[in-house]
Amino acid sequence: MKHRAWGCAWLCAVVAVTLVHDPTWLGGGLAAVLLVSSHGRAALLRRAFLAVLPVLLLISIGYLVMGWITETLAWSYLLLLNLRVLLLALLTSWMVRDVDLDRALHGFPGARHWLSIVRSQVTVFRRLATEYRAAVQSRSTVPPTLGQRYRAGATLGLAALDKAMYNSQALTQGMRSRGALDD
Amino acid sequence: MHIPDGLISPQTYLPALAVAVPLWVVAGRKLQARLGDEMLPRLAVFTALALLLSTLMLPLPGGTSGHAVGVGLLALIFGPWIAFMAYSLVLLLQAVVVGAGGITALPVNALAMGFVGAWVTVALYRSLRRLGEAPAVVIAVWFAVMVSALLLALVLGLQPSIAQSPDGSPRFFPFGPAITVPALLLPHAFIGAGEAALTLLVFRHARKRRWLEAPR
Numbered sequence: 001m002k003h004r005a006w007g008c009a010w011l012c013a014v015v016a017v018t019l020v021h022d023p024t025w026l027g028g029g030l031a032a033v034l035l036v037s038s039h040g041r042a043a044l045l046r047r048a049f050l051a052v053l054p055v056l057l058l059i060s061i062g063y064l065v066m067g068w069i070t071e072t073l074a075w076s077y078l079l080l081l082n083l084r085v086l087l088l089a090l091l092t093s094w095m096v097r098d099v100d101l102d103r104a105l106h107g108f109p110g111a112r113h114w115l116s117i118v119r120s121q122v123t124v125f126r127r128l129a130t131e132y133r134a135a136v137q138s139r140s141t142v143p144p145t146l147g148q149r150y151r152a153g154a155t156l157g158l159a160a161l162d163k164a165m166y167n168s169q170a171l172t173q174g175m176r177s178r179g180a181l182d183d
Numbered sequence: 184m185h186i187p188d189g190l191i192s193p194q195t196y197l198p199a200l201a202v203a204v205p206l207w208v209v210a211g212r213k214l215q216a217r218l219g220d221e222m223l224p225r226l227a228v229f230t231a232l233a234l235l236l237s238t239l240m241l242p243l244p245g246g247t248s249g250h251a252v253g254v255g256l257l258a259l260i261f262g263p264w265i266a267f268m269a270y271s272l273v274l275l276l277q278a279v280v281v282g283a284g285g286i287t288a289l290p291v292n293a294l295a296m297g298f299v300g301a302w303v304t305v306a307l308y309r310s311l312r313r314l315g316e317a318p319a320v321v322i323a324v325w326f327a328v329m330v331s332a333l334l335l336a337l338v339l340g341l342q343p344s345i346a347q348s349p350d351g352s353p354r355f356f357p358f359g360p361a362i363t364v365p366a367l368l369l370p371h372a373f374i375g376a377g378e379a380a381l382t383l384l385v386f387r388h389a390r391k392r393r394w395l396e397a398p399r
Contacts, residue, residue, distance in 0.1 A: 072352075
């Protein structure tokens with residue numbers, strides 16, 4: 001219940017931030033979130049900053065160039081945009097860190113089941129990709145050509161898909177036999 | 184290609200939410216009617232695949248990012264409604280687990296990529312099937328990627344006109360369609376080609392394994 005309430009609070013906060021157009025308030029919100037997010041706030045800020053850095057850089061530089069050419073540069077807009085996007089990313093990073101989605105979805109067994117299978121398959125795909133890279137590197141001292149990498153990647157990708165499908169079916173049958181899907 | 188939080192105005196995402204919610208309800212009912220012990224694991228695996236494809240992001244000029252989408256593959260295997268639902272879940276997971284994309288932008292992203300992308304793929308695939316499977320899949324997926332990119336470019340490009348400060352400066356995304364349309368369409372012409380090839384590869388494999396769930 002607590003996780004669902006925090007999830008709803010995050011949703012409301014995110015919508016509220018898009019309704020604020022004053023950099024002072026957004027800056028205050030950023031400071032407030034950092035203050036109340038307790039220990040690990042530096043890591044939280046770093047994560048949020050890195051997540052939005054490429055987008056903010058592209059837009060800010062593009063806007064600066066365009067504003068310089070057309071002589072319509074508004075520094076307050078740049079501040080507003082950067083603060084808003086960073087604050088939204090910070091709120092999301094905080095939610096990702098502190099809200100357990102599985103608990104937040106308590107009462108929705110179908111959604112929880114789907115979510116758990118998707119998460120487990122993502123882990124399987126990622127592990128297979130890591131193992132594949134390690135296997136390719138260990139078998140040859142010469143780096144593979146682009147063509148070889150594409151062909152090997154396609155073969156491994158399809159093999160990984162077969163494996164993921166097998167695992168997923170086994171997981172579903174296991175859950176079914178234990179009554180986990182009897183809603 | 185999807186839009187992050189903070190770049191589109193409430194005047195855009197609230198109407199998009201009003202359109203998306205009934206479509207999610209319809210898609211949810213269709214999914215519920217077809218979901219069984221065989222389909223659920225397949226759908227979950229392909230949803231995970233689409234999620235992975237869409238997490239490999241490349242920032243693009245114009246403020247968004249480029250990556251394979253995966254919705255064409257979902258649409259060809261499960262049909263457009265279920266693909267829309269599954270891709271909405273992909274976007275939701277990206278927003279709340281990975282922290283990519285955004286929750287306020289979710290309805291716009293889901294409609295442009297999930298709904299329109301899935302329907303364009305299926306409609307084109309069905310009408311072009313007489314040319315052969317490979318050209319039909321490749322053209323359908325490439326075109327769907329381009330249509331979705333065009334829609335998102337237009338949504339972004341309209342932001343300076345939709346939400347402005349009293350002094351005329353933008354409040355959300357600052358560039359008009361003259362910048363966003365080429366900035367998104369040009370890279371997605373290449374991304375779409377890669378995605379089409381990948382979709383064809385996996386689609387043929389899925390057909391060989393008898394995983395196709397969409398009505399042919």
